[in-house]
Amino acid sequence: MPIIRVALNVPVDTLFDYQSNDATLHDIGLRTCVPFGKKRVTGVIIAVGSETRISVEKLKSAHCIFREIEPLPAALLDLFHFCSQYYHHPLGLVIMNGLPVMLRGNKPVKLKESSNNVQFSLTEAGKQIDLSSIPARQRVARRLLTEFHHTTTLTSPQAKQISPRAGKLLQEWIQLKWVSAMPIPTRVTKAAAIPPLTAEQEIAVSAITTDIKQFNTWLLHGVTGSGKTEVYLRIIEHVLAHGKQALILIPEISLTPQLETVFRARFPTIHLVSLHSGLNDTERLTGWLQAQRGQAKIILGTRLAVFTPLPDLGLVIVDEEQDSSFKQQDGLRYSARDLAIFRAKENNIPVVLGSATPSLESYYNALNGRYHSVRLLSRAIKNAALPLIQCIDTRTNKTQEGLSEPLIKALGKCLTEKHQSLVFINRRGYAPALLCKACGWTAICQRCSSRLVVHLRDKKLCCHHCGHRENFPRACPHCGNQDIAPFGQGTQRVEETLAAHFPTARILRIDRDSIRRKNAWQDILHAIHAQEVDILVGTQLLAKGHDFQNLSLVGILNADSSLYSTDFRASERLFAQLMQVAGRAGRANVSGHVLIQTEFPDHPLYHALQKHDYDALALTLLAERKTAGFPPFVYQALLRAEAHSIAIVLDFLKQAASLANPPSSVELFDPVPAQMLRLKGLERAHLLIQSSSRRQLQAFMAEWYARINTLPAHKVRWVLDIDPLEF
Ligand code: ADP
Numbered sequence: 001m002p003i004i005r006v007a008l009n010v011p012v013d014t015l016f017d018y019q020s021n022d023a024t025l026h027d028i029g030l031r032t033c034v035p036f037g038k039k040r041v042t043g044v045i046i047a048v049g050s051e052t053r054i055s056v057e058k059l060k061s062a063h064c065i066f067r068e069i070e071p072l073p074a075a076l077l078d079l080f081h082f083c084s085q086y087y088h089h090p091l092g093l094v095i096m097n098g099l100p101v102m103l104r105g106n107k108p109v110k111l112k113e114s115s116n117n118v119q120f121s122l123t124e125a126g127k128q129i130d131l132s133s134i135p136a137r138q139r140v141a142r143r144l145l146t147e148f149h150h151t152t153t154l155t156s157p158q159a160k161q162i163s164p165r166a167g168k169l170l171q172e173w174i175q176l177k178w179v180s181a182m183p184i185p186t187r188v189t190k191a192a193a194i195p196p197l198t199a200e201q202e203i204a205v206s207a208i209t210t211d212i213k214q215f216n217t218w219l220l221h222g223v224t225g226s227g228k229t230e231v232y233l234r235i236i237e238h239v240l241a242h243g244k245q246a247l248i249l250i251p252e253i254s255l256t257p258q259l260e261t262v263f264r265a266r267f268p269t270i271h272l273v274s275l276h277s278g279l280n281d282t283e284r285l286t287g288w289l290q291a292q293r294g295q296a297k298i299i300l301g302t303r304l305a306v307f308t309p310l311p312d313l314g315l316v317i318v319d320e321e322q323d324s325s326f327k328q329q330d331g332l333r334y335s336a337r338d339l340a341i342f343r344a345k346e347n348n349i350p351v352v353l354g355s356a357t358p359s360l361e362s363y364y365n366a367l368n369g370r371y372h373s374v375r376l377l378s379r380a381i382k383n384a385a386l387p388l389i390q391c392i393d394t395r396t397n398k399t400q401e402g403l404s405e406p407l408i409k410a411l412g413k414c415l416t417e418k419h420q421s422l423v424f425i426n427r428r429g430y431a432p433a434l435l436c437k438a439c440g441w442t443a444i445c446q447r448c449s450s451r452l453v454v455h456l457r458d459k460k461l462c463c464h465h466c467g468h469r470e471n472f473p474r475a476c477p478h479c480g481n482q483d484i485a486p487f488g489q490g491t492q493r494v495e496e497t498l499a500a501h502f503p504t505a506r507i508l509r510i511d512r513d514s515i516r517r518k519n520a521w522q523d524i525l526h527a528i529h530a531q532e533v534d535i536l537v538g539t540q541l542l543a544k545g546h547d548f549q550n551l552s553l554v555g556i557l558n559a560d561s562s563l564y565s566t567d568f569r570a571s572e573r574l575f576a577q578l579m580q581v582a583g584r585a586g587r588a589n590v591s592g593h594v595l596i597q598t599e600f601p602d603h604p605l606y607h608a609l610q611k612h613d614y615d616a617l618a619l620t621l622l623a624e625r626k627t628a629g630f631p632p633f634v635y636q637a638l639l640r641a642e643a644h645s646i647a648i649v650l651d652f653l654k655q656a657a658s659l660a661n662p663p664s665s666v667e668l669f670d671p672v673p674a675q676m677l678r679l680k681g682l683e684r685a686h687l688l689i690q691s692s693s694r695r696q697l698q699a700f701m702a703e704w705y706a707r708i709n710t711l712p713a714h715k716v717r718w719v720l721d722i723d724p725l726e727f
């Protein structure tokens, strides 16, 4: 009897064998439901054979194999295998992480094909079918085929008019590959005008398309507003013309609708699916299946979309490749950008990493020739120059409620000129702390090592890490003093201050609190574009990708805190973020001006920013990293662990370290508590491993991982984090 080898949705790093009387080699990649202990568990069939090391008495039988959808293609299984090996995570969990939720359960999926927006047409095979070969008693089939010969395409309602049974027949013909279903092209109200490429764009497009049939990692390094999107569109067009699919990964859900609109307008007849966390389970599965069947040609998605099955993949684009949201920060800690590169290599196709401020890893790879770099140094729109960036020294220009006089003046001027402005502060809430002026007590979260943020509007103190909320205390719980007050600035407080300064201005706050309502984000964007807003106050949600044509002034508050952080990536991130925010100003015909409030106007980071000189800063930071022995000059991994008390965690890490036997090229550091010791009630620590050889680090980690797995760890949760971004 055939034996199936299954990757199960359980945290054990091994495959499990089961008997299955009807399994064949064609079932590899299908889901199966099997007994596991007393439960039924779902897994994916990885191999089918006739041998097993399990004794006959112990070998159980699979309950069933789900055959309602096509098996996962081999290329996707390869990606899962690689991901499992590289991140040292059980294959079953890797696969389940990558599948749509509806495929993770142990039920067959039933999708009502919503056929209202599709149209059917005969495939090449379907066109070969002779009407006379269909028996006369199959009246509906004959009429349907005749109709296809007349009209070439049929919509569902048209088919239903022929016969109520036509729908079922069409589904059968789809199975037989006689008929294909395609979405009805959406009518675009305004055909998007295609701009002629700038000289720089032309060079980029032609370089990438010339090599479109082979693997290369391209770093498309273009200043904000340089028209990277147009470059993407042109390469995608090229790929579509060859009948291939394009996968575009983007960092944030907030960007999806806009980019989606741009893509749909350019390719109105192309089937595009958008895969992001805002979809419900059915929508996600539907899009995923359309991609798997090769119907969807453009797949636009966030991190998880890197695991979409794509039979005709011809191009991968990773927009804002430096964005940390491409790295999953819990469970399977994968980097979608790095997996995208792996996928492109396996498919022998190009991958394009786009950014105005590439990660130092990618920049370094471009410098040393591993990636091909294409640069866009000027803005695409004629007359749109890069904004003028200046610092306001807050040691001499004292701030009131967080705002300095020069910034207030500039905002006022902007208002009279009827241009929009943006005040950027990366802290939501009213104030980042509640402080007792008598004894210095501040409200902290009981479950996290963090301060509670004051949310004045709902009269609550909130933890931004675990979501805990509590009421304001009446007095200081420490000394009884009643004079406790919000300390520092958050978006809500800045909004309030600005409203006091400019009573007639229309001010809009944009942060995670204000976009929580469904469609809020759409409404906000609409208001901004319709010029119904004068001053925007917002967090980094506003920084990315948006094109606000009338925005001329950007004010930046409280950026200094990241300048002297202990995190070696803090400068890189701050620079990228400020460059992005600054890039919102002066994108069209209004000139842009950026004012940064700082106590350190002479910091090299602000100097580089003022000169728009990414390279100067990147080279400085790279030199520092080389001296200090940080990535990209070394490769890192973390063993992370958490438990109710730090003592248990450190003890576990020490035991793990004692099992390690690293070669001289791999360095193991002592366990240390995490920068944020407590999170959601657990205490955390980690152990850093690094090496200048990725291969040796990987080999060591694989072996060590197997050993750590033998440790009793019922009180500790642990995970390996390869190429960690957070410490
Ligand atoms: P980036 O993503 O590089 O910041 P965008 O792709 O958002 O830049 O482009 C910035 C602006 O330039 C957009 O308004 C876009 O329509 C416009 N644009 C892009 N390419 C061209 C071009 N070749 N000619 C004129 N305008 C262009």
Ligand code: ZN
Pocket (backbone or CB within 6 Å): 436, 437, 438, 439, 440, 441, 476, 477, 478, 479, 480, 481
């Ligand atoms: Zn007190």
Ligand code: ZN
Pocket (backbone or CB within 6 Å): 445, 446, 447, 448, 450, 463, 464, 465, 466, 467, 468, 680
């Ligand atoms: Zn908390």
